[in-house]
Amino acid sequence: MTEAQGVLGRRRAARLGLAALLAAGCAPTSGPAPLDRERATALLDRRATALRERDPAAWSATSATSATSTGQDGLWARLAEVPLAGWAYRVTGVRADSATATATVEATLRYRLRGEDPAPATARRLLGLVRHEGRWRVRSEEAAPGAAQLLWDQGRVRARRGSWGLVLGTGSAGQVREFARLAERAVPVADDAWGGDWPRRVVVLVPGSLAGTAALLGGEPDAYRGVAAVTTGTPEPGTPADRIVVNPEAYRELDSRGKQFVLTHETVHVATRSVTGPATPLWLSEGFADRAAHRAAPRPLPGAAPALAAAVARGEVPRALPDDAAFAFDGDGGALDRAYEGGWLACRLLADRWGEERLRAFYRAAGTRAGEAAFREVLGTTRAQFTAAWRAYLRERLG
Structure with missing residues (x-):
């Protein structure tokens, strides 16, 4: 090979290399588009709107499973009976893995129960995302590490409401009706004892087990083993309604008088909370x-x-x-x-x-x-x- 031929060969190789680099740069990528806080916020905003408006098609467009699915992301079905007046996320952190096309989003959820909460309740949440059919979608939602669960994290929620307030439970329809009857009797007794300015309504949460009670309260089961019910809330204005959280295992040990006594006692705490x-x-x-x-x-x-x-x-x-x-x-x-x-x-x-x-x-x-x-x-x-x-x-x- 002459020196001139060598130079021409090197030039040709350089041109071929440049063409290959250009082709690689122009080719469409197969991995997911980068997920940042802005994109995660847009996705969760669409998800929240779909839930508030009970739009199953819009919900399915944000989820890795359809609204009618009973798979891992069954939140749509679990919330079907819960009367919601508000539901919104604020994204606080995003971690994406391009190799697996998955991501984890940390967010603060603000939600209100219709007719009960004068202001939103908040909860720290962890959402799992996956790249599905060319778009990011939510495949799971749960309590963030160290945060208390919400009742619908534990299963499908049944609801019963009346002039006395709202009962939400993960058990049978009969169990929810029983607590509704207890609450209906408790509210006028509390009002007679206290009077004054209070909503004259209660929100009662009935999980399925002692472990479920502890998870709602962010504690360990042993701390609530002998406790039939706990009332949570704050006297500060502009806060969500108090929640009466029931321990169903302790409740089962009570006779009918004891069951009414406990719920009336907790309802009085709701009445007196502001002072x-x-x-x-x-x-x-x-x-x-x-x-x-x-x-x-x-x-x-x-x-x-x-x-x-x-x-x-x-x-x-x-x-x-x-x-x-x-x-x-x-x-x-x-x-x-x-x-x-x-x-x-x-x-x-x-x-x-x-x-x-x-x-x-x-x-x-x-x-x-x-x-x-x-x-x-x-x-x-x-x-x-x-x-x-x-x-x-x-x-x-x-x-």
Whole structure:
């Protein structure tokens, strides 16, 4: 090969290499388009709109499964009976894997239950995306790591609503109806006890198991094993409605009176939420709720306070009103029973001696003032004097 031929060969090879590079740059790629926060937001906005408007075709266009599918992404079916007034996502993080054409999106969900929530509830969510038929689609949605579940994460939700509020449950239609009947009776009792400005409605969530209850509350099952129901909420204005979360396993152990008692007690917490503050002692908030529930289904006093009656019979009259620590679910059931019974009888004494209106006024004052100030300003007494009167009341009524 001459030197001239070598030069021509090198030039030809260079031209061929450049052509190959140009061809590679112009060829369509087979991988997914890059997924960033803007694209993820647009996808989840379409998904939320489809759900709010109950548009199955639009929903299917955003999902890896159809609206009628019972596959991994069965959220459409699980939410079919839930009355939603709002549903929107705010994307907080995106992680895409181009090799597998999948992505994970972290988002904050804001949703409202129609007729119940004055403001949106929020939840941290984790959504799995997949490149499907040339587009990104959602294939799964669940609670973000460390976040509490939503009821529909646990299965299809049945709903029952009325003038008293809303029951949502993952169990049978009969179970949901049972809690609706309990709520219907509880709301007027709570209103009679408290009056005042409250929605006169409750939202009751009924998961299928103790584990489901704990997941809704973001805790461990052992923390709620002996608890029949818990009320969650905040006194701050512009927040979603309180939720009464039921532990169905503990509820099954109760008789009909006990079931009604528990739901009435929790409904009173909903009624008093707006004036229950960090300063409100638990003996007052729990005792007030118990008093309303007892009045709706009265029993002879020693039988309604058996743990405290037994203590008084042994000469062990409590020396002080129950402190907040006494209401902890730490495994000592007897101490917990005595705390609740003591709070109830303190509220009963207060109403007997000062009247219903003064009891409600004391409750309101206790949420914003130091305990001693509320005793002095509303009752015209001191904490020490009231405690002495309460101890005498226990001896008189339980002895």
